[in-house]
Amino acid sequence: xxxxxxxxxxxNLCLDYHMFKRSRKKPxxxxxxxxxxxxxxxxxxxxxxxxxxxxxxxxxxxxxxxIAGLLRPSEGEVRTKGRVILLSGADPGFIPELSGRQNxxxxxxxxxxxxxxxxxxxxxxEDFADIGEAFDRKFSGYSTGMRGKVGFGFITALxxxxxxxxxxxxxxxxxxxxxxxxxxxxxxxxAGTVIISTHSLGLARDVCTRGIVxxxxxxxxxxxxxxAISKYMKLTAKVP
Amino acid sequence: xxRIINSDLCKEVGEISSKxxxxxxxxxxxxxxxxxxxxxGRKKLGLVWMILDPIMISLVYLFVxxxxxxxxxxxxxxxxxxxFRLMQLSLKTGMNSIQDFSGGLKAERVRTRVxxxxxIKYRLIxxxxxxxxxxxxxxLIYNVSIIGVLIFLLIAQIIGFLSEGVGMNLAPxxxxxxxxxxxxxxxxxxxxxxxxxxxxMSQAQGWHxxxxxxxxxxxxxxxxxxxxxxxxxxxxxxxxxxxxxxxxLLFLIYRxxxxxxxLRWRMTTWS
Numbered sequence: 373x374x375x376x377x378x379x380x381x382x383x384n385l386c387l388d389y390h391m392f393k394r395s396r397k398k399p400x401x402x403x404x405x406x407x408x409x410x411x412x413x414x415x416x417x418x419x420x421x422x423x424x425x426x427x428x429x430x431x432x433x434x435x436x437x438x439i440a441g442l443l444r445p446s447e448g449e450v451r452t453k454g455r456v457i458l459l460s461g462a463d464p465g466f467i468p469e470l471s472g473r474q475n476x477x478x479x480x481x482x483x484x485x486x487x488x489x490x491x492x493x494x495x496x497x498e499d500f501a502d503i504g505e506a507f508d509r510k511f512s513g514y515s516t517g518m519r520g521k522v523g524f525g526f527i528t529a530l531x532x533x534x535x536x537x538x539x540x541x542x543x544x545x546x547x548x549x550x551x552x553x554x555x556x557x558x559x560x561x562x563a564g565t566v567i568i569s570t571h572s573l574g575l576a577r578d579v580c581t582r583g584i585v586x587x588x589x590x591x592x593x594x595x596x597x598x599x600a601i602s603k604y605m606k607l608t609a610k611v612p
Numbered sequence: 613x614x615r616i617i618n619s620d621l622c623k624e625v626g627e628i629s630s631k632x633x634x635x636x637x638x639x640x641x642x643x644x645x646x647x648x649x650x651x652x653g654r655k656k657l658g659l660v661w662m663i664l665d666p667i668m669i670s671l672v673y674l675f676v677x678x679x680x681x682x683x684x685x686x687x688x689x690x691x692x693x694x695x696f697r698l699m700q701l702s703l704k705t706g707m708n709s710i711q712d713f714s715g716g717l718k719a720e721r722v723r724t725r726v727x728x729x730x731x732i733k734y735r736l737i738x739x740x741x742x743x744x745x746x747x748x749x750x751x752l753i754y755n756v757s758i759i760g761v762l763i764f765l766l767i768a769q770i771i772g773f774l775s776e777g778v779g780m781n782l783a784p785x786x787x788x789x790x791x792x793x794x795x796x797x798x799x800x801x802x803x804x805x806x807x808x809x810x811x812x813m814s815q816a817q818g819w820h821x822x823x824x825x826x827x828x829x830x831x832x833x834x835x836x837x838x839x840x841x842x843x844x845x846x847x848x849x850x851x852x853x854x855x856x857x858x859x860x861l862l863f864l865i866y867r868x869x870x871x872x873x874x875l876r877w878r879m880t881t882w883s
Contacts, residue, residue, distance in 0.1 A: 392883070456721070457719050
């Protein structure tokens with residue numbers, strides 16, 4: 373049996389936010405540290421699909437942003453192998469002054485799509501978003517749903533080695549959501565290693581093989597997806 | 613490629629492939645276009661305003677001087693105001709350089725060298741646009757020699773980069789204490805009227821002259837005026853002070869660009 377290599381390694385990871393606060397005692401303000409992640413340790417192998425569960429504020433988004441290299445840990449270390457894409461919301465960095473098509477073309481090059489692949493890439497997003505002639509209209513005039521469709525279509529057309537997903541399927545109408553979940557499954561299948569931060573236990577059960585539950589910035593449990601879901605349900609059931 | 617993320621750095625180890633290099637180049641272009649697009653916005657004349665602005669402001673002051681019957685040469689005002697404005701804008705750009713370190717790409721981390729490269733290219737183009745309109749006026753209307761115009765353009769580049777370098781060094785302090793940015797605005801306003809931007813150094817006297825001797829801008833603007841065959845006091849100024857300024861400012865530029873990676877990393881958890 374071939375031993376799979378680690379795609380993500382977190383070793384004693386801690387993260388503090390430094391927040392500016394003004395109070396009566398300190399009218400000029402002071403920086404206070406707020407610990408968001410404490411002693412996070414895990415290894416995720418190549419090809420694993422992991423559900424990241426936890427209440428709001430448990431540190432899920434912070435953890436994903438740290439793995440993506442967007443937040444600085446205060447202690448410990450994370451190592452990742454390969455290209456990491458963070459799917460958080462559905463905006464890869466759209467420019468309001470440009471049309472949907474121009475945005476896709478410019479962003480595609482900036483996200484590593486080659487000029488040979490470009491036209492097929494743009495067509496795939498146009499077909500997926502299915503917003504008709506609006507694709508050539510100015511992006512600033514798009515509704516939130518339309519923006520979400522183009523953004524979601526764009527990010528899920530990329531080819532990462534590690535995919536970090538942060539609560540993403542909240543955009544679009546019912547018809548779009550059905551289409552989006554199919555595309556998401558394809559995307560997850562295409563990406564080597566996936567961490568999905570979600571409150572959708574159905575998605576976690578269907579797609580993931582492993583589950584990590586975070587509570588107050590610490591790992592509550594790191595086990596199989598099914599086990600993690602039941603432990604998460606017990607944890608949240610304690611809340612009055 | 614492996615990425616190591618800890619409190620000191622976010623570093624990629626391993627060889628950078630040609631694909632990565634081409635990706636970085638595309639990202640630099642994207643960031644650069646985005647910056648200029650933000651400036652042009654919905655304006656009909658777009659980036660042309662970057663060329664027109666220094667000309668318009670110089671014309672306003674020339675009008676004021678005509679009303680005041682001040683005997684300042686038009687070319688001198690054009691050179692002074694354009695260079696001062698460039699210093700002001702570059703300083704502010706440097707101070708705000710840490711506002712957005714994502715480069716506008718939200719789904720993936722952008723390498724710091726992409727951001728640095730975009731900043732340098734932006735500064736180069738901005739300096740050129742801000743000074744080219746006035747350079748043309750000096751050449752075509754006021755018959756300033758080609759050498760004089762080229763020196764003016766070169767000094768505009770130097771002032772732009774030096775001021776941005778100083779601004780980048782101030783950036784973390786301003787982020788910690790935003791009030792400083794406010795104070796700097798007032799200092800710049802005072803300097804605009806006190807320094808030889810609106811008039812040549814020869815019109816300053818006593819403590820005013822002495823104070824301007826300690827302002828690096830004086831040396832650059834007077835050099836530009838000297839090469840444009842205008843009234844200039846560059847030969848009366850102490851070149852040892854100028855050399856000291858140049859060395860210090862070069863050090864600040866080097867420091868400014870080299871701390872971007874560290875600053876960028878530190879700022880991610882500040883709120």
